[in-house]
Amino acid sequence: MTVSQVGPPEVQPAGQQAPAGRVHGNRAVLTASALLVVGVLVLSALSLSVGAGEVGAGDVLDYVLGRNGARDSSRLSLVVGDLRLPRTLTALAVGAALGTAGCLLQAVTRNPLAETGLLGVNAGASLGVVVGIAFLGVSSGYGYLLWAFGGAVLASALVLLIASRRGGGSPMRLVLAGSALGATFGGITSVLIVNSAETYDRFRFWVLGSLAGVEGFTKLTGLLPVLAAGFVVALLIARPLSALALGDDLAKGLGHRPGVIRVVVAVAVTLLTAASVALVGPISFLGLLAGFLARAVTGPRLTAQIVLAGLIGAGVLTGSDVLARVVSRPFEAPVSVIIALFGAPVLIAIVRSRRMASMGMTDPAAEESPKGGRGVAARLPRPRKGEDDGAGTLVVRSGSLSLLVPRRAAVAAFALAALLVGAVVLSAYAGQSEMSLSRTFNAVFGSGDRFDVLLVQKFRLGRIVAGLAAGAALGLAGCLTQTLARNRLATPELLGVNDGATAAVLLSATLSGTFGAWWAGPLGALAAVLVVTAVSGGLGQRGYRVLVVGLAMSALASAVTQVVLSRRSLNSASSLYVWTSGSLNGRSYSVAVPVLIGLAVLVPLALVVARHLNVLRFDDSTAASLGVAPGRVRLVCMLLAVGLAGLAVGICGPVGFVALASPVIAGRLAGPLRVPVVGSMLVGATLVVLADTVGRVALDGVEIPVGIVTTVLGGPFLLWVLLGRSAAARV
Structure with missing residues (x-):
């Protein structure tokens, strides 16, 4: 992406009109914002009108407006006041929080594929819930909330501490620290789960993400200050973050401190994501979807991206929650599965659009040209001072045949082979x-x-x-x-290879009644890649298009896997979960x-x-x-x-x-x-x-x-x- 795409908006001199393209872009953003607001309001009204309790839209309207003595009705007070209204407001707040957090992460890491689990927040929240269940017998929704929030904050704090050592947290350091620490936390969570069937039985439903447990305003009001603080920080950091897209040196020249900006963004993401996971469980795909769609509408304007990402997240989560109540009545479908099923095709359609191609997001990001115009050779990995550059080789000859053997690589291979034998x-x-x-x-x-x-x-x-x-x-x-x-x-x-192969093996176990069809793994992996290749238009050099479609495929396959595990008996699900680990x-x-x-x-x-x-x-x-x-x-x-x-x-x-x-x-x-x-x-x-x-x-x-x-x-x-x-x- 070029500087003109990600830089802060230019200031027009006095008396000079803005370019027609910019005016047209502002109008498009305003139109999109207005349409999103209307859509969110419609979905909110639908959320208040749909559900159990035989309470229709008219009764809900009477209750909200206080007409016809509706608020004196115990039935309406229970269905609307204690269930539907808190659930709808929670969906709006959490959706906006995840959308905003996803947009911030994509901006600070300069990666349009970043999502809210990147800083280890989801893994930390999951570990907190499992620790509460396994060691303290936590079984209530409010107990889950406290432990999830504590685990999420701890994970993000550790990531920031690790990534900020020796020179400040660059985007890559944040990503690496979050990935490694998130993997470790996920592994510890699995250790606790495989040793306790009861813990796994509770965790397998919480991890799907759902708003079914929202009753009353206690949870929402408890975390509302956290969400509000996250939204405020996100809006305040938007302009410095736009300057950071120009590069650290230029940002410093404009009076900003890149390390501080990244830390503040990470804090905002932590507040928004931790509160969201504590309220409804981990819903990781939503942040990626909302941030990506917002960029498709607004282009490089970060403040507009943040606002639209929040609106998109609120609308998607609210609409998905409505569908979750009606698609499998009298039961509720996991809201994260609904988001994956409907959001993945939308994301694929957007990434294949001409607008995304014109924004340069379907091609691999060009590497910056190094100073001095040294060209291609300067982009090759360079050894550190005092390190063997790997160029030393041994010549092995046998008659007229000869073979060049890299000395360092050969020594490393022999050492690894000896270690493998041991x-x-x-x-x-x-x-x-x-x-x-x-x-x-x-x-x-x-x-x-x-x-x-x-x-x-x-x-x-x-x-x-x-x-x-x-x-x-x-x-x-x-x-x-x-x-x-x-x-x-x-x-x-x-x-989507791993998730596709896993879903295929689980499907073979479901159809055959036995487990162990090793051949289903390669078939599932091949099917996933064929779908990704066909939908993205081929592998070639299409960069982000292939990756986005792959992530969408992974989300779909992972949703199928989680649903299969949640619908099976505890003994069967526990055995399958061990294999999926x-x-x-x-x-x-x-x-x-x-x-x-x-x-x-x-x-x-x-x-x-x-x-x-x-x-x-x-x-x-x-x-x-x-x-x-x-x-x-x-x-x-x-x-x-x-x-x-x-x-x-x-x-x-x-x-x-x-x-x-x-x-x-x-x-x-x-x-x-x-x-x-x-x-x-x-x-x-x-x-x-x-x-x-x-x-x-x-x-x-x-x-x-x-x-x-x-x-x-x-x-x-x-x-x-x-x-x-x-x-x-x-x-």
Whole structure:
């Protein structure tokens, strides 16, 4: 996006008329605002008129206006005064808060795909609720409110503290800190849930998000000052935030302090989101939807974006709540599912529109040209002072054949391979049975006690092989995706792969009555990507269009998954939830062998493509002049990543954090100028095997799923890698 798109509005000299285009734009914004206000009022009236209690619009109007003794009626006082009116006002306030928060986050991170869970607020609120349920027996809506708000504030405060160290919180540091800490909090939440069926039974309904529990004004009035403070801060920070879009140096020249601006924005987002999650539960997709639609209407004017995002959020949440009451009577549908089902198609339609194309939001953001006009070479990753640049190579010759082996990457690969062997030995040895290391080695080769051989060969080794296959596939898929997107946070789940594969496996379990159809994972992943590709108009270089459609697809698939879990019996839902957290329980050779065959085909292709990915670090014209077809390479890489991620989900469920962390760790070891294909596979396999071992032995009689272990332990480690002293200058 260019400076003219995101900068503050220009001031016209005295006596000079504003350009006709700007006048037309102001009129369009005013018209859109008026239409949104009318729409919100209509939806509010509909919300007051629809619901249980056989109370129609006429009775509601009499009660609101105090006519015909309506307020003396106990039935009207209960239905309208205690139920519908507080629920409608809560929907309006929460929708506006989430819309505003989403708009602020998208502005401060300069990322139109940012949403309100970015600072770890949703994960912190969920952890707070689970802690209250598990340890204090909280069961009331007001108890949920207090614990959710406390957890959300704590999470956001930690993110701000971490991101502001060593030079202030840049947008990337905020994103990285929020992602890593949110993953850790989510993992801790899952640990508490899998160990308590009662806690999970309460949590699985709260996490869907609903306004059904709103009764009276107690909750709303308790958090109204928090919401009001968040709205006020959002409006006051709009102009400084517009200046920040010009870049930190120009913003400083205009008298602003970028670090302070980001902290204030994060505080406003925390206040708005924490209060919203405490009132109705986590509804993450709404902030993304409202902020994106507001930008589509207003363009770069941030104050108008904030106002319209609030109106859009209020209207969408109120309308979704009305639909939630009527689509499955006499029951209520989760409001977050309604938002995903209706909001995702709208978001897709907007991102495919010509207006978005004219705003430059369907193409990848252009990287800024470095000072001095050094061009393409300046955009390549550069090693730090004193660091091996990865250029040192060994020449291996055999007759007329020769091979160049990068020295640092080779050393890193051998070290990771040795670590992987140690992890396999530890996993085969560790367990609840007290078996010595020598007995373990004998059992591996089929000698010794028959029970030892049965335990090691039939159960542990099959599970280890499954974990090796899944980890290698996840690491390689993450490496391809991150290199292709030039983004360390990019994983296959951005294209709906994980959620699509998970929904497919759950659907196969529902239809067949049995669980374990590993082949449903790749099919679901492929179906998700085909839909994303077809709807977005192809992968190519369409940047944000593909990502937005992928996020919409993920929201739809995730909504389906949550509904399936909420509608099943507690025992069935608990088992399925463990798998959706990522688990190797019950996995053996029967699942691992087909995946290993798939890896035998896909890995060599990935090694070939990796050479072309190095060239794609230049711009497309330079890559084409070097004999590389950028579009073809991107398509092949995306298909490889999808196939690998789908195979991994079929084995152990959606362990997305491994795909995120493996390339980052491998890249640090191999050097900045290498695509760490082999290293990512080795790191991914090691992480999965070690995490499965820890999950089996950490608690007596209870197994912690591998996906939960990786997020709990890997989150802080990844945060240290990305935001440590050595990375501070680059983030």
